[in-house]
Amino acid sequence: MSNNKRNLFSKGDIFIVGTVIIISLCFLFSAFNSANESDKAVCIKVNGEIYTEISLSKSQEPREIRLENNGHNAVIYIEKGEVCFSYSDCPDKLCVNQGKISKTGESIVCLPGRFSASIISLKNDSGLDAVVH
């Protein structure tokens, strides 16, 4: 019966650790959101040139940006300060699989279509140029 005891103990441990992780994640998430809200934008590029820039905010209505280049099509989906490729006809689908980005400096690139989406900071004036690659 000592096995039973040990199992109960480890289950309880996992529960406590899990709860602590969830609480701290929630805390980090809300702290991050309130700190940087509306200071960010997504810079969408096609063929290395800026196609559009859209400022991000948590209360943003969903919107889709359709991109077309060199026979490739992609759709960038923006909602509540998060950006992702919701569709792409590229063969590898790396851009779609990368999921959502929302933090300054993060970016998604679709190589076949030469599309990219980068989160940039609007805090300083040189921020826009600094992220250009």
Ligand SMILES: [Zn+2]
């Ligand atoms: Zn792609």
